[in-house]
Amino acid sequence: MFIDSKEKSIADNYIKNGYIIEKISNLDSLYWMKNELIKIIREVAEIELDDDEILDNFHKKISLEDLNNIRVKIIQKINQIKDFRYEYYRIAKPLLDLIVGNEVSMQLRTNLSIQIPNDNSSLLPIHADTWSGDSPFETVVWIPFVNCYNTKSMFILNPLETEKLMKNFNDNFNKSSDEIYNSIKHKLKWIDIKFGEVLIFNQSLPHGNVVNNESETRWSMNVRFKGIFTPYGDKKIGEFFEPINLKAASIIGMQYNKNK
Numbered sequence: 001m002f003i004d005s006k007e008k009s010i011a012d013n014y015i016k017n018g019y020i021i022e023k024i025s026n027l028d029s030l031y032w033m034k035n036e037l038i039k040i041i042r043e044v045a046e047i048e049l050d051d052d053e054i055l056d057n058f059h060k061k062i063s064l065e066d067l068n069n070i071r072v073k074i075i076q077k078i079n080q081i082k083d084f085r086y087e088y089y090r091i092a093k094p095l096l097d098l099i100v101g102n103e104v105s106m107q108l109r110t111n112l113s114i115q116i117p118n119d120n121s122s123l124l125p126i127h128a129d130t131w132s133g134d135s136p137f138e139t140v141v142w143i144p145f146v147n148c149y150n151t152k153s154m155f156i157l158n159p160l161e162t163e164k165l166m167k168n169f170n171d172n173f174n175k176s177s178d179e180i181y182n183s184i185k186h187k188l189k190w191i192d193i194k195f196g197e198v199l200i201f202n203q204s205l206p207h208g209n210v211v212n213n214e215s216e217t218r219w220s221m222n223v224r225f226k227g228i229f230t231p232y233g234d235k236k237i238g239e240f241f242e243p244i245n246l247k248a249a250s251i252i253g254m255q256y257n258k259n260k
C-alpha cells in the first residue's frame with residue numbers, strides 16, 4: 001500500500017475499532033458552524049444564556065413539550081444555510097481523504113441531534129444502518145458541539161463483536177432492540193469526544209444511544225459520505241446523496257460514448 005505511517009495508523013484504527021476520533025484542524029469552519037447554530041437557537045427559542053453555556057444548559061430553559069418543535073425548526077434553518085455543508089465537508093476532508101477517498105458523495109441534509117437529560121423521546125435504539133438497506137460503503141461524520149461522554153454520547157460495537165453477533169443473527173433477528181442491547185451492553189464502546197474533535201464511524205456496526213443521564217444537553221451533527229463510484233443502497237444518489245467533487249477524468253469518463 002502506498003500510504004505513509006500516519007495514514008496507515010488512522011486507516012487501521014478505523015478498520016479495527018470501527019471509528020476514529022481526531023482533532024479538527026480547520027477550527028475556523030468549526031467555530032463558524034457553532035456560531036451559526038447558536039444564532040439559530042436564539043432565533044427559534046428565547047434563551048437567556050451566554051454563548052459558552054447555551055448548548056450544555058439548553059434543557060434548563062426549555063420545556064420538554066416544546067423540544068420537538070424547536071428541534072424541527074433548528075434543523076430546517078441549518079439546512080437553509082447555503083455554506084453549511086461546504087464547511088462541514090471542509091472539517092471532514094482531511095480524514096475523508098484517508099478513509100473514503102477524494103471523490104465523495106455527501107448526504108444532502110445535515111442531521112442534528114439534541115439529547116437533553118432524562119428525555120426518552122428521541123432515542124436511537126441499537127441498529128446498524130446496513131440492517132435497513134444502507135450501503136456498507138457509507139461512513140458517518142459525527143461532529144459534537146459540546147463535550148460528549150457516557151450517556152451524553154453514543155455507543156458502537158467493534159467489528160469483532162459485531163461478527164459474533166451476526167453469526168447468531170437468526171437467533172437475534174427476532175429479538176427486540178432492547179434485548180439485543182442488553183445482551184451486548186458490556187461490550188459496547190461509549191464514545192468519549194470533546195468539542196474540537198470529529199468522529200468518523202462505520203455505520204454497518206451496531207450503534208445508538210440511551211437516555212442521557214448526565215446533567216448537560218448533547219448537541220451533535222451527523223452527515224453520511226461515501227465514494228462517488230461505490231455501490232449505493234437504499235439511499236440513492238440525487239435524492240439522498242450528491243457528488244460534491246467529481247474530478248475531470250471522471251466527468252470525461254462518464255460522458256464518453258464510444259459509438260459517437
Ligand SMILES: [Fe+2]
Pocket residue numbers: 127128129203207
Ligand atoms: Fe445509524
